[in-house]
Amino acid sequence: MSFQTRDGRDWTPQYLTSIDPKKCIGCGRCFKVCGRDVMTLKGSSQEGELVELDDDEDDEIEKKIMVLNDQGACIGCGACARVCPANCQTHTSAVPEAA
Numbered sequence: 680m681s682f683q684t685r686d687g688r689d690w691t692p693q694y695l696t697s698i699d700p701k702k703c704i705g706c707g708r709c710f711k712v713c714g715r716d717v718m719t720l721k722g723s724s725q726e727g728e729l730v731e732l733d734d735d736e737d738d739e740i741e742k743k744i745m746v747l748n749d750q751g752a753c754i755g756c757g758a759c760a761r762v763c764p765a766n767c768q769t770h771t772s773a774v775p776e777a778a
Contacts, residue, residue, distance in 0.1 A: 680772065692755020693770040698745050700727075702767035705743030709759035709768070718759070719748035 722730045722740035
């Protein structure tokens with residue numbers, strides 16, 4: 680799927696399809712540049728289970744990581760990939776399947 684920019688240049692969206700939890704450092708930069716709530720910050724337990732971030736359960740959280748929240752809301756702008764210092768995201772030009 681290809682589109683054109685306003686001045687007629689070809690542009691192919693690169694949709695966010697996954698985030699590697701082993702590489703993600705939970706910095707939140709991608710979340711801050713995305714205005715579409717595609718991602719959200721979660722906690723990861725020692726067993727690798729995702730848990731909601733809650734002040735009462737901080738002792739269960741080994742680290743914070745970004746996870747997909749609404750993959751279908753991604754417009755393929757690539758802003759999240761440009762600000763990610765951990766290079767933990769996978770993007771594809773194909774339309775993501777609905778979750």
